[in-house]
Amino acid sequence: MLESSCMRLLRAGDSSGFCFNHKCFEALFCFRHMLADVKPNSVTFIAALAACAATGSLRYGKEIHAHVLRRGLASEGYVPNALLDLYVKCGHTGYAWAQFSAHGEKDVVSWNIMLAGFVAHGHGDIALSFFNEMLETGEHPDEVTFVALLCGCSRAGMVSQGWELFHRMTEEYSIVPNLKHYACMVDLLSRVGRLTQAYDFINRMPITPDAAVWGALLNGCRIHRHTELGELAAKFVLELEPNDAGYHVLLSDLYADAGKWAEVARVRKTMREKGLEQDYGCSWVEVKGDIHAFLTGDESHPQIKEINAVLHSIYERMKASGFDPIESYSLEDKEVSKDDVLCGHSERLAVAFGLINTTPGTSIFVTKNQYTCQSCHGILSMISKIVRREIIVRDTKEFHHFRDGSCSCGGSG
Ligand SMILES: [Zn+2]
Ligand SMILES: [Zn+2]
Known part of the structure; x- marks a missing residue:
């Protein structure tokens, strides 16, 4: 009974924010009790480690790691990657690195977790050399690998490297770019101010752009104060995500930077009417x-x-x-x-x-x-x-x- 309700909690929701985190804590609390009564299997441990990773609960995570070792499950199925993910998401790259090096059989998921970790810590350059190392071991990158790499290039302003990777992805590895790859590319171009190029890039996309793609352009327009193109991007974004507070604020900032106060007030009014200002952190x-x-x-x-x-x-x-x-x-x-x-x-x-x-x-x-x-x-x-x-x-x-x-x-x- 406890085990089933615990698993339900551990698997709870893919939603974000307070509720999700709250559920994670509840699940971890439940999991601790469960350890005293029953023997969890590797699936339960993986779910518990994911809850720790999501909430950044290093101490709970280490506790679970110790149980995993005690029960000899450390190399079982997805467990090694769940541990990697835990240490990366809790900001302990040293532990993650030790875990990565100690674990003999790495798969593309292990490499991807490390890559995403380097990017999240702002080390786009390390991510690139790590990627080369990955290729040297004979591991084949997948679409997730390239999302991490392109995101790293975008944050570090490495435009030429980003383009090169985008082309290699399609030509060398025959990976069809998805919306995330496109959003990364638009972000890459927009952040450095190549706004028209980013807009042309969107118009040439073989799939329908989503809010993230247009949002990346909108953000670039805000940074580089290109109101006209920004308004156009915002029109598409808000059609797709009419209740997203972040995009409304981006648009309002675009107007504020251009001194268009009447427009700022209009966006603010819409936000109030939609109740978008009560999103507590x-x-x-x-x-x-x-x-x-x-x-x-x-x-x-x-x-x-x-x-x-x-x-x-x-x-x-x-x-x-x-x-x-x-x-x-x-x-x-x-x-x-x-x-x-x-x-x-x-x-x-x-x-x-x-x-x-x-x-x-x-x-x-x-x-x-x-x-x-x-x-x-x-x-x-x-x-x-x-x-x-x-x-x-x-x-x-x-x-x-x-x-x-x-x-x-x-x-x-
Ligand atoms: Zn900072
Ligand atoms: Zn603050």
């Missing part, structure tokens, strides 16, 4: 084996006073050095800014809680279900410098390793 931090979750604007935590005091003293120190940590470019006082909608700033609470409740010098690992805004990025950089601690934040896009005032992603702040 959540961050998690593991302290002494327990997971603590913080919702955006959560004032109910028993330690909230201490948390706010820590943050306040950091803000004061930042202000003293000429950096305003709470600036946000809201249009009116009542307006919710882009950062409030897309970031929620919940990681600040989680990090402050971590600082209070862990030993000085130890690193803090936070997982969040939204992106990290520039303001939070700046604050976390500053905290890492002030308290001399490593802070790792895994957001929906990538890993940020903050150390001594700077971040691995190269982002500002």
Whole structure:
């Protein structure tokens, strides 16, 4: 009974965000109880490891790893890859690397997990050399391999390498590009400002572009302030994803950068009418084996006073050095800014809680279900410098390793 309900939980949902993570925690809790009563098989362990990877719960994950070893299941089926995925997603590339090297039989999935890990940590160049190593061992890349590589090229601005890989994929490996590959290519071109080329590329696609493809163009238009093409991209995006808060905000930013305030107000009004501004974020931090979750604007935590005091003293120190940590470019006082909608700033609470409740010098690992805004990025950089601690934040896009005032992603702040 317990086993079946536990499995149901472990397999629960492919949805994202708070609910999914909440289910994962429930599942892990259940799994711990289950270990005392029954003998889980490798399938159960794989599901539990996936739940740990999704929530960034390294300690639970290690616990499960120990059980896996004890039961001699470490090389059973997908277990080695589930372990790799766990360590990569929890930001422990060292463990992942040890796991990868120790495991004799690697398949394309193992290579792909490592590749995606390097990309998520902002090491597009390492991903490329790792790919060459993969080819040298005789492993055949698949479509997932190329999604990771193209994404890596796009983030690192490696346009020529991206094109070369895209062509090799089709010509050398006969892989038919899917929507993800196209979205990566449009992103690659748009980010460096080749907007017309990106638009032509979309028009020549043999399959119907989805919101991600148009969204990549829209994002490029925002970065390079090309309002006209941006509006066109937004029209397609919002037809396909009419209730996506992120795309609405992108469009609103495009207008804000162009000084078209009436248009900004119009998009904001639509968002309010659709109820898209109530999408709360959540961050998690593991302290002494327990997971603590913080919702955006959560004032109910028993330690909230201490948390706010820590943050306040950091803000004061930042202000003293000429950096305003709470600036946000809201249009009116009542307006919710882009950062409030897309970031929620919940990681600040989680990090402050971590600082209070862990030993000085130890690193803090936070997982969040939204992106990290520039303001939070700046604050976390500053905290890492002030308290001399490593802070790792895994957001929906990538890993940020903050150390001594700077971040691995190269982002500002
Ligand atoms: Zn933020
Ligand atoms: Zn960063």
